[in-house]
Amino acid sequence: MDELTAGLFNPFASEEVAPPNSSHWEAKRRLAEAVRQLNDLLVSTVASDAELAQASAQVEALNRTLADTPRLHGTLAYLKSGEHGHYGEINHELNAVGGQSNPLAPGLNMWLDGNRAYGTVRCGLAYEGPPGFVHGGFVAAIFDQFLGMAQVAGGQPGMTGTLTVRYLRPTPLNTELKLSAQLSRAEDRKTLVSGELRAGGEITATAEGLFVRPSRGMAAMAEMAVGNSGQ
Numbered sequence: 732m733d734e735l736t737a738g739l740f741n742p743f744a745s746e747e748v749a750p751p752n753s754s755h756w757e758a759k760r761r762l763a764e765a766v767r768q769l770n771d772l773l774v775s776t777v778a779s780d781a782e783l784a785q786a787s788a789q790v791e792a793l794n795r796t797l798a799d800t801p802r803l804h805g806t807l808a809y810l811k812s813g814e815h816g817h818y819g820e821i822n823h824e825l826n827a828v829g830g831q832s833n834p835l836a837p838g839l840n841m842w843l844d845g846n847r848a849y850g851t852v853r854c855g856l857a858y859e860g861p862p863g864f865v866h867g868g869f870v871a872a873i874f875d876q877f878l879g880m881a882q883v884a885g886g887q888p889g890m891t892g893t894l895t896v897r898y899l900r901p902t903p904l905n906t907e908l909k910l911s912a913q914l915s916r917a918e919d920r921k922t923l924v925s926g927e928l929r930a931g932g933e934i935t936a937t938a939e940g941l942f943v944r945p946s947r948g949m950a951a952m953a954e955m956a957v958g959n960s961g962q
């Protein structure tokens with residue numbers, strides 16, 4: 732374990748969503764939730780052109796305000812600041828699929844129990860692909876994150892090597908979806924995890940992920956990423 736992978740899974744010890752570790756993350760979770768609602772409202776409103784123009788001006792003004800605040804570009808920058816928790820906590824806030832403080836993330840909650848993992852997620856209107864159903868790319872993204880975290884049981888977290896999703900039936904929007912996964916095999920640097928997604932008791936998709944612990948190690952992978960975060 733290195734400074735990235737140590738504590739990576741701490742936020743998933745229980746079914747309760749791990750609380751924010753500071754007033755900063757608490758405030759950011761609130762803002763993220765407001766932006767999620769904004770996203771939902773944006774795709775559903777049929778307001779007049781004038782109302783949309785006014786809303787755009789308000790959001791643009793807010794963007795200018797936030798652009799003038801101190802910023803950290805990427806999870807590594809947060810880690811290096813030393814003020815925002817360990818990597819696991821930062822990942823739990825900012826991850827693109829599971830981050831509580833990232834409005835792009837649909838609010839995936841997951842917890843681990845031995846070599847099994849469980850989770851819930853609810854995808855609002857902004858995740859629509861086929862009419863009334865979740866976009867298949869987001870189903871795959873949810874599996875990638877969920878299976879990726881479930882690999883903890885194997886004790887050697889790695890990157891997704893392959894992810895195979897079988898879409899059995901459409902996955903409904905605005906419905907509590909239940910996830911479960913189990914470790915199938917862990918050998919050397921490779922961990923195989925399989926999982927399923929259910930809506931109202933019916934399996935809508937299954938997935939199998941092969942995760943590979945990089946030969947160069949996670950920390951070295953992270954160092955390779957320096958400069959990718961758009962600062």
Ligand SMILES: CCCCCCCCCCCCCC(=O)SCCNC(=O)CCNC(=O)[C@H](O)C(C)(C)COP(=O)(O)OP(=O)(O)OC[C@H]1O[C@@H](n2cnc3c(N)ncnc32)[C@H](O)[C@@H]1OP(=O)(O)O
Pocket residue numbers: 735736739875876879880888889890891892893920921941943944945946947949950952953956
């Ligand atoms: C950035 C830091 C983050 C830190 C925290 C994150 C925690 C995790 C969070 C996860 C959640 C988020 C999830 C995400 O979003 S992870 C993001 C999506 N995934 C990636 O971007 C991964 C990109 N690929 C790589 O970085 C490398 O190719 C990896 C690391 C995968 C292997 O490169 P490495 O140089 O180490 O490999 P090796 O040549 O020594 O081969 C070793 C063995 O593995 C076998 N093999 C290799 N590749 C594949 C493959 N694609 N499928 C099947 N098998 C593969 C290979 O045949 C060999 O087997 P064998 O011949 O010995 O039998």
